[in-house]
Amino acid sequence: MDECQHLLLFFIILSVWETGSDQVHYSVPEEAKHGTFVGRIAQDLGLELTELVPRLFRVTSKSRGDLLEVNLQNGILFVNSRIDREELCGRSLECSIHLEVIVDRPLQVFHVEVEVKDINDNPPVFPGAQKNLFVAESRPLDSRFPLEGASDADIGENALLTYRLSSNDYFSLDVPTADQQVKPLALVLRKPLDREDSPELHLVLTATDRGKPELTGTVQLLVKVLDANDNAPAFDRTLCAVKLPENVPNGTLVIKLNASDLDEGLNGDFMYSFSSDVSPDIKSKFYIDPLSGEITVIGHIDFEESKAYKIRVEATDKGLPPLAGHCTVLVEVVDANDNAPELTITSLSLPISENAQPGTVIALINVFDRDSGANGQVTCSLTSQVPFKLVSTFKNYYSLVLDSALDRESVANYDTGEVRVNDAIDFEDSNTYEIHVDVTDKGNPPMVGHCTVLVEILDENDNSPEVIITSLALPVLEDSQVGTTIALISVSDRDSGANGDVTCSLMPQSPFMLVSTFKNYYSLVLDSTLDRESVANYELVVTARDGGSPSLSATASVSVEVADVNDNAPLFAQPEYTVFVKENNAPGCHIFTVSARDADAQENARVSYALVERRVGERALGEIKVNGKIDFEETKSWKLQIEAVDKGTPPMFGHCTVLVEVLDVNDNAPELLVTSLLLSIPEDAPLGTVIALVRVTDRDAGENAQVTCSLTLQVPFKLVSTFKNYYSLVLDSVLDREKVSKYALVLMARDSGSPSLSATASVSVDVDSGQAPKTFSRASVSAAGAETALVDVNVYLIIAICAVSSLLVLTLLLYTALRCSGPPSEGACVPGKPRLVCSSAEGSWSCSQQRRQRVCSGEGPPKADLMVFSPSVPSGSNSGDTGDQPEFCENVSTIILGCFMPLHVNHVVVHQQITVSPLL
Known part of the structure; x- marks a missing residue:
């Protein structure tokens, strides 16, 4: 039987050891800063750093739980907030913080004691800043005057005080x-x-503790010297000790002092009172x-x-000045069993x-009784038959554990707090247990505490959710x-509780979301707009996950195809194209192909093309072809608007x-217009005499239009360029009629094209013996252009030209007035200003922009084909006719007429210029 008892005791001790009954001790000074290292608690408890978080490592304390904290990353216990030893433990010599370290899986409890070391952070403090002492001058030498000592909130060496008095003679x-702690300071x-000599004395009493560094406190002592009453009341005992039970009623006598x-007389009559401290x-x-005292x-x-x-009592007489005697009363309080035990569940692993x-x-x-001695000794037990038992793990600490006994009969041991019940726990039989825990102290009479623990039995999460679309x-x-x-989606789970609570989620990120319509029912709905051109198909995964631990899940795949709608118009690569085409291309020639892209699909992406102005070109291919002949001289460019349309419903455009920029080809030969001024030239004509004008x-x-002009034969004449594309045929050397009486001149004009084209014109000049020359009219090879040129001629030539020009001007003005019945649009004219050349009043050449009229033909620029010099007329006769005239477009040539008055030889003055358009 003894062996069985020893074996049972061994298993109980082993069980207590496994549940974490070890105690670790640390120390830390008070007032340590936040983060101060206390100890490697995880290492000292034998725990790995990686298991602190999974095992729910936590620290609790019945007192101030916020003073210390554990870093779960490195397992270090550190100071979390300010620790004041005096506030925490008062004057107690020992001051410790008791911590409970709890970890789960399996549940273990460790007890850690952190001793708070006192530091010298409190200076000695006297009851007041000044103490008044009344001393009769008759007091004999060596008379003692008790003083109230200083107090120090620290303990140990930090609270041991030494005193010194300021220097004085008295x-x-x-x-x-x-060993004389009862003896007062005096x-x-x-x-x-001698009151007459020194009625008052001012002294300073200094108290110094033995801490490092030393702290001091002072009090001012004012000693007033009095006459007469030189005997203070005296107690029969200076120290009295009494015991007093707690909870005694008011009025209970503690002690009577004598x-x-x-x-x-009054000096011997005294009264009792508490000291001021x-x-x-x-x-x-x-x-x-x-x-009575x-x-x-x-x-x-x-x-x-x-x-x-500790009560300090004074007896003060009524003398003048009053004297006082002192006595100390120590009252020891005797404990009574007046506190019932308290139970605290510091950790609860529910459900199981x-x-x-x-x-x-x-x-x-945790069981706690505030009483002391036998009144604070407690036992713990279970009052109901349940498959659990209590195991004492440490002083006043119990673990509620699952019992392993196979006997259905319950056995309660109130000394050990154990209850054993056979049977394994079955969730189907009972899913909740109500456990009543009683704790009783050993006082007389004993007092009892109660608490109830509800244990919920949790089934295993052994069924995965199901997802049905x-x-x-x-x-x-x-x-x-x-x-x-x-889509509509339903989920289910055959488990119960949290194991049967299923939540649904959708992956990956998409424009769809799951909406819960009822418990375990969801709708897959469109959360944002779709764009088939960006994503044409979505592969979605619906995940159902239960609330078990560990959680179980199931997935279902949903493939969502996005159908196209015609929401994208055809788009060209660029809004504008420039094409260069040579003139004279054959009809049907392909010059360019446009292409537009449609982001839609199938019929919505099939594109055809057309010209907006007229339906020309390949509609399906977007090819631009020439319908007719292209002539640069007729049209230099086209601006085509191309339209692309898809096959969607409705179509988009x-x-x-x-x-289209037309490139010129050198397909026009130059043209020469020769106007002969003289039928014959005198043999003695001076060098430089103008024979003819050439344009x-x-x-x-x-x-291709840059033309140069030259004479093909070696003759005594030369061509002088007077203006762009204008030349004068002048005498270059002395004539000799006896040698040559007639010259047949050939003028050649050649452009700069490749290949170059040319044209020629013939001029016949007779040499006479010196009579007045006869004038020619005009011999023309061709006429075209838009500019004028003036050359110096002699006075006779100008008079003849002006006379002919005046008649021609009148005829043209009349014809123009009849034709211009309404102002046509200026928009049909291709921009270009005719250049007018005239002579200023001083005889120099200048360009005049006054009183001009621009005339154009068809789509081409204005052309100046003829320049005629008219004689001077009164300024008022034609001033009204030469104002700003309406511009009009006809298939005519522009004639610039200049009217001149001769001033002297080889100089002309322009009085009036007008622009007219004759009908050719």
Whole structure:
């Protein structure tokens, strides 16, 4: 039987050890800063850093739980907030913070004690800043005057005080030794007092503790020297010790003090009172009768609040000045069993699995009784038959664990707090247990505490959710409205509780979302607009996950196809194209192909093309071809508007502009217009005499229109360029009629094209013997252009030309007035200003922009084909006719007429110029 008991004791000790009954001790100084290292608690408890978070590592404390904290990353215990030892433990010599370290899986409890070391952070403090002492001058030498010592909130060396008195001739300081703690601090008279000599003495009493660094406190002592009353009341005992039970009623007598005064009369009549340094707490609990000296209870005395009281009492006579005697009363409070035990569940692992192994810790219970001695000794037990038991793990700590016994009969042991029940836990039989825990102290009479623990049994999460797609509407038009339902989804889980609570989620990120319509029912709806051109198909995964631990999940795939709608117009690569085409291309020649892209699909993306102005070109291919002959001299460019249209319903359109620039080809030979001024020339004509005027033109452009003119034969004449494309045929050397009487001149004009084209003209000049020359009219090879040129001629030639020009001007003006019945649009004229050349009043050449009229033919620029000099006319006769005239377009040539008055030889003056258009 003894062996069985020893074996049972061994298993109980082993169980207690496994649940974490080890205690670790640390120390930390008070007032340590936040983050101060205390200890490597995880390492000291034998725990790995990686298991702190998974095992729910936590620290609790019954007192101030926020003072210390553990870093779960490195397992270090550190100071979390300010620790004040005096606030935490008061005057107690030992001050510790008791921590409970709890980890789960499996549940373990460790006890950690952190000792708070005192530092010297409190200086000595006297009851007041000044103390008044009344001393009769008759007091003998070595008289003692008790003083109120200083107090220090620290402990140990930091609270051991030494005193010193400021230098004086009358008093010394008597400081009690370590074994004379009852003996008060006192001033000792060393020299007789003489009130007449020194009525007052000012002394400074300094208290210094033994901490490092030392802290000091001072009090001003004012000694007033009095006459007469030189005997203070004296107690029969200077120290009295009494015991007082807690919870005694008010009015209970604590002690009656006796004092006597050797003086007579008022000097011997005294009254009892508490000293001035007695705390307000003591005054609220005790009262002293000033006449009888009886100390009685007037407040609640609680052992748990304070175990002892130190009361300083004075007896003060009525002499002048009054004298006082002192006595100390020590009241020891005796504990009574007046506090029932308290139960605290510091950790509760709920719910527990139905498959939990026997010995699994369910809860940690802390039992606490504020009483002391036998009144604070408690036992714990279970009052109901349940498949659990209590195991004592540490002083006043119990673990509620799952019992492993196979016997259905329950056995309760109130000494060990164990209850054993057979049977494994079955979730189907019972899913909740109500456990009643009782705790009883050993006081007389005993007091009992109760608590109830509800343990929920949780089934295992052994069934995965199921996902069923009950309806699916495909495909989805890309213009579907937000909120359109795509599919209906139902989920289920055969487990219960959290294991059967299923949540649904949708992956990946898409314009769809799941909307819960009812419990375990969801709708897959459109959350934002679709764009088939961006994404044409979505592969969605619906995930259903239960609330078990570990969680189980199931997935279902949904493929959503987006159907196209015609929401994209054809788009050209650029809004405008420029094409360069040579003239004279054959009809049907392909010059350019436009192409537009449509982001839609199938019929919505099939594009055809057309010219906006007229239906020309390949509609399907976008090819631009020539319909007729292209002539640069007729039209230099076209601006085509191309339209692209898809086959959608309704169709959508795109546009672009094609600029066709015609490149000139040298297909026009130059033209010469020769006007002979003289039929014959005198043999003695001076060098430089003008024989004829020559104008060259070319309908091409650029280098193809740059024309040079020359004489093909070696003759005594030369061509002088007077203006662009204008030449004068002048005499270059002396004539000799006897040698040559007639010259046949050939003029050649050649352009700069490749290949070059040319034209020639013949001029016949007779040489006479010196008579007046006869004038020619005009011999023309061809006429075209837009500019004028003036050359110097002699006076006779100008008079003849002006006479002919005047008649021609009148005829043209009349004809123009008849033709211009209404102003045609100027928009039909290609921009270009005719250049007018005239002579200024001083005889120099200048360009005049006054009183001009621009005339154009067809789509080409204005052309100046003829320049005629008219004689001068009165300024008023034609001023009204030469104002700004309406511009009009005809297939005519512009004639610039200039009217001149001869001033002297080889100079002309322009009085009037007009521009007319004759009908050719």
